């Protein structure tokens with residue numbers, strides 16, 4: 001993409017309404033624009049990152065054997081009356097009447113709708129296990145929408161639902177989700193710690209939230225610092241293996257890590273004092289096992305091996321896709337701007353032309369651009385007629401992990417400059433070597 005032809009409305013001034021750094025940088029980098037309280041338009045740069053996060057979530061869910069689909073945002077109230085949640089959900093649910101005076105709602109989550117789909121089409125234990133998921137907009141009329149996309153009213157969520165014959169099978173689905181979430185967050189450059197949590201209006205006994213540690217997080221968390229040493233890394237796992245998934249769950253949940261809702265001071269005191277941490281975190285996902293809560297209420301049954309009709313065991317599993325943009329920026333920035341992890345960056349690298357209009361500099365930039373594009377990479381070429389300082393400031397703000405700087409002086413010696421946004425380190429090297437280095441970095445992280 002050439003910046004001169006792109007739409008990236010960068011703001012010079014820090015918007016007064018933004019209280020936390022991720023919100024400030026998302027506004028300043030022209031990624032989002034508020035449409036109403038807690039409701040945002042995704043401008044082109046923000047949309048690119050949102051799509052990258054979605055892509056990682058899709059890839060990891062499908063790797064775990066979960067099936068993608070899409071349900072609507074608007075739902076009929078009838079199903080919610082059946083489950084009993086229409087009254088229970090309270091003022092967070094946006095209720096709407098259509099022209100026939102029918103009760104509708106903008107879905108805050110989809111347990112009822114998916115249970116209805118399941119009961120309409122599945123009747124035998126032979127069709128199980130099954131996990132369906134979608135990535136769709138949700139609406140919750142939050143009392144205090146704030147911090148930009150972090151606590152929105154309209155927000156993008158991946159929500160998945162497992163259907164199993166037995167509790168053991170459903171717990172395997174729970175563990176599978178835990179593993180796939182660990183992988184997903186790590187690919188986004190994040191450490192998200194599973195913590196024992198409270199199930200709230202979704203219901204159920206077993207639930208973990210995934211928290212990214214950040215001072216601006218809305219949840220207070222208590223944990224054993226040893227847990228931050230754990231990495232899922234590039235190990236391969238057989239998602240069908242109960243033992244392998246169980247082993248990962250045990251590894252990642254055996255140390256003390258709880259949100260304030262489930263915090264137990266006596267248990268926490270058993271952690272050696274030097275390892276006890278009280279901090280804040282951003283909740284980027286939650287997994288639930290709730291058994292037959294919805295299937296029993298709504299008649300989602302299957303015939304088991306003995307011919308008996310039994311309600312299926314279910315769980316639901318959510319990732320805060322749009323919130324993740326905020327969480328990633330909170331975890332990865334400096335005083336100049338965002339520092340995107342390679343896995344989610346909106347463009348793979350920036351090209352800065354220090355002397356726009358200079359025949360050689362223009363040609364060198366264009367050939368770098370063409371070569372990177374031919375390799376399947378997407379550079380952002382700052383081809384504006386601007387001062388170098390302004391171009392650098394924009395690149396630093398929008399946070400592309402790599403920048404290639406091209407100027408007449410370097411070109412005389414056959415070199416360009418390659419700079420890491422994270423470390424600030426620069427090296428001079430021939431254009432072909434800069435391309436090879438960037439290609440190798442992205443080749444290595446490709447799934």
Ligand code: 5CA
Nearest residue numbers: 109151152155159283284285286317318320323
């Ligand atoms: N049905 C279940 C799981 S699919 C569910 O709704 N879970 S949830 O309530 O925990 O939401 C899943 C994730 O969505 C949360 O972990 C959080 O990351 C994100 N989320 C929840 N509310 C908001 C909000 N107001 N703004 C942005 N993201 C949110």
